[in-house]
Amino acid sequence: MTPVLRTERLLLDPYTPADEEGFVALFQDTRVSRWMGDGPATEAEDRALFGRVFTKVYAENLFDVWAVRRDGRLVGHAEIKRTDEVDGHEIIYALAPEAWGAGLGTEIAEAVVAYGFGTLGLTEVHATVAEANGASLVLLERIGFTRVRDVREDDGSTTRVLTRARGALADERPRPVLPS
Template sequence: MTPELRSERLVLSPYAETDEADFVSLFQDEAVGRWFGDGMQTAAQDRALFHRIFSYVYAENRFPVWAVRHEGRYVGHAEVKPSPESWLDGHEIVYGLTRASWGLGLGTELARLLTSYGHETLGLAEVHATVDSENTASLTVLKRLGFTQGREVREESGGITLLLTSRLPAPPVAG
């Protein structure tokens, strides 16, 4: 079950059917949607993706997926999920915010909340993010939060995906 999460200004809650138009609008905005998954999809594909959240992800309790709200308004999408990448064994955070919410520090607040959830609630020693090398905003946020860059993967499209990782400090050795 996807729990509700809160930070100082954000509320992350499971999607409701009434969020479909906002979800599709977010993913259809090229400034945002190009960074998700395989990039821009059609509106019909984004609607189908929204419905898979209910029929697959929530129905089978796969991983948490949230609608992100600020001051009661939908401002984004977030997930903590097992990585679908064959070269990454672990969980990754996924997030995106509406263009209207940029520049308010919400990206850092959201990524911090997701990372804390991964470490503290899920008990993950490592929380990953896979980011297109040209997505400077997300790279800046993650590095600000202490994520370190690891592997670089050249995609078939010619782009480069970077693996960034937040690691819990190793426990002290008793002695």
């Protein structure tokens, strides 16, 4: 079962059915969805995805998925899951544009990485990021991820695969992530 995580300013907790409109709004915003999965989807597809969070992901305990809240308001999405694309666990995060620029993306990524190392016992965590998504690449490199390889996509774009090993940062110490 997906645990509740807390950072200095954020609460990462399992979605509830009442989060559907916020989830759909986040994923329908093309400034966000252009960097997620295969890019923007229809509203119906995003609603179906939200439904699968409950009927598959949570029901079968497949992996951890969080609603990201600040001051009680849904501002983002986070996941950590095993994927064959990186042959390990990958972090995924998204933040609503109105929350950009305040360091919240760093807080989300660090919380999910700390959960992966601490609770899941992983020795490394991965991320896949479109080469054009400079903000995410800078964020991940700043928190200790290094580029492992590039993948050329069918559409000609490039996806970067980054990895962070446990203990990768010289000043690494326990992060302020508290399971509830």
